[in-house]
Amino acid sequence: KAGVTQTPRYLIKTRGQQVTLSCSPISGHRSVSWYQQTPGQGLQFLFEYFSETQRNKGNFPGRFSGRQFSNSRSEMNVSTLELGDSALYLCASSLMGPSDPGAFFGQGTRLTVV
Amino acid sequence: QKEVEQNSGPLSVPEGAIASLNCTYSDRGSQSFFWYRQYSGKSPELIMFIYSNGDKEDGRFTAQLNKASQYVSLLIRDSQPSDSATYLCAVKPESNYQLIWGAGTKLIIKP
Numbered sequence: 001k002a003g004v005t006q007t008p009r010y011l012i013k014t015r016g017q018q019v020t021l022s023c024s025p026i027s028g029h030r031s032v033s034w035y036q037q038t039p040g041q042g043l044q045f046l047f048e049y050f051s052e053t054q055r056n057k058g059n060f061p062g063r064f065s066g067r068q069f070s071n072s073r074s075e076m077n078v079s080t081l082e083l084g085d086s087a088l089y090l091c092a093s094s095l096m097g098p099s100d101p102g103a104f105f106g107q108g109t110r111l112t113v114v
Numbered sequence: 115q116k117e118v119e120q121n122s123g124p125l126s127v128p129e130g131a132i133a134s135l136n137c138t139y140s141d142r143g144s145q146s147f148f149w150y151r152q153y154s155g156k157s158p159e160l161i162m163f164i165y166s167n168g169d170k171e172d173g174r175f176t177a178q179l180n181k182a183s184q185y186v187s188l189l190i191r192d193s194q195p196s197d198s199a200t201y202l203c204a205v206k207p208e209s210n211y212q213l214i215w216g217a218g219t220k221l222i223i224k225p
Contacts, residue, residue, distance in 0.1 A: 033212070040122065042202065042217035043158070056212050090157055098213050099146055099206040105157035 002027065004093050004106035012112045018079040021109045025072050025093030031055075032074040033098040034066060037088040037108075046089075048098055049074050055097075078111075086113045116141045116207050120216035129225050133190040135201050137216055140184070143208025147179055147186045150202040152218065158202055162188060193223045 005024040013019050025032050034046040045058035049068035066076040072093075078085055088110050094103035117140040127133040135149075146165050150158035164170045164177040164186065176189040186205075190197055203216040 035215075040217055042118075043204075043213075043215040045212050045215075048212060056210060058212070097211045099148075099211045101148070101160060101163045103160065105159070107157050 004091060004104050006089075006091055006106035006109050008109060009107065010110045010112075012114060013081050014114060015081055015083060017081050018077060019081060019111060020075055020077045021089055021091075021111075023074045023076075023091035023093070023106055025074070025091075026104060029093040029095055030072055031094045031097050031100070031103075032068060032072065033092045033094075033103075034074070034076050035090045035092070036060075037090055038086075043090065045098070046076065050097065081113045083113050086111060116205075116214050118203055118205050118214050118216040120201075120203050120219045122217060123220040124222050125219055126222045126224055127193050129193060129195060129223055131193055133193045133197065133221055133223070135188040135190075135203075135219050135221065136185060137187065137203030137205075138185045139203075139205045139214070141205070141207040141209075141214075142181075142184060144181075144184075144205045145208060146206035147177070148204040148206075148213065149175075149177060149186075149188045150204060152200045152202055154199075190221075195223045195225055197221060198223045 033048040035043040048056040068074040094100035149162040152158040162177040178187045200218040202218045204213040
């Protein structure tokens with residue numbers, strides 16, 4: 001059974017640019033949650049998609065957006081990048097939602113903004 | 115503001131000893147509690163979850179939940195160097211199903 005796949009694994013972008021990250025969930029999982037992880041801050045919830053609908057959203061500015069496709073793959077987009085957006089971005093897939101004990105994380109995308 | 119607090123560590127424990135990790139949470143109505151392990155440069159992986167007051171054991175790991183005191187702990191018996199990692203506590207609050215995460219405790223098991 002394939003795991004959660006995030007692409008790309010590493011990205012270096014310049015301030016002001018935009019970036020799109022991709023997450024392919026485990027087959028059959030309809031929930032995809034996105035998190036930002038920075039040193040000392042833990043995981044900050046960005047948003048969750050379930051069956052192509054954004055079901056929940058964290059406290060991030062509108063520069064952070066996402067979507068989910070009919071095959072459950074999800075993308076997140078960050079526009080007008082700032083230095084503070086440098087972080088590890090993780091997605092987690094599950095059958096029912098982020099508090100499902102069967103949730104699995106992808107390996108993450110390490111974004112560096114210079 | 116719902117919060118989950120963990121001591122950032124590092125917590126240093128001799129090999130073979132019991133490692134005790136603690137987590138407190140602010141939302142008294144919280145329902146589900148999770149412990150994730152994250153190795154450096156890797157993604158978090160679930161090691162334990164607990165819903166009811168008391169202890170839950172799985173191999174060398176025991177999760178303890180005390181809802182009255184609003185804390186959850188993770189005990190690791192017979193600690194091994196491979197247990198060295200950051201341990202993240204996550205809590206599902208009453209009001210929704212997203213998890214609130216602690217910042218993690220770095221555990222170092224010394225041979």
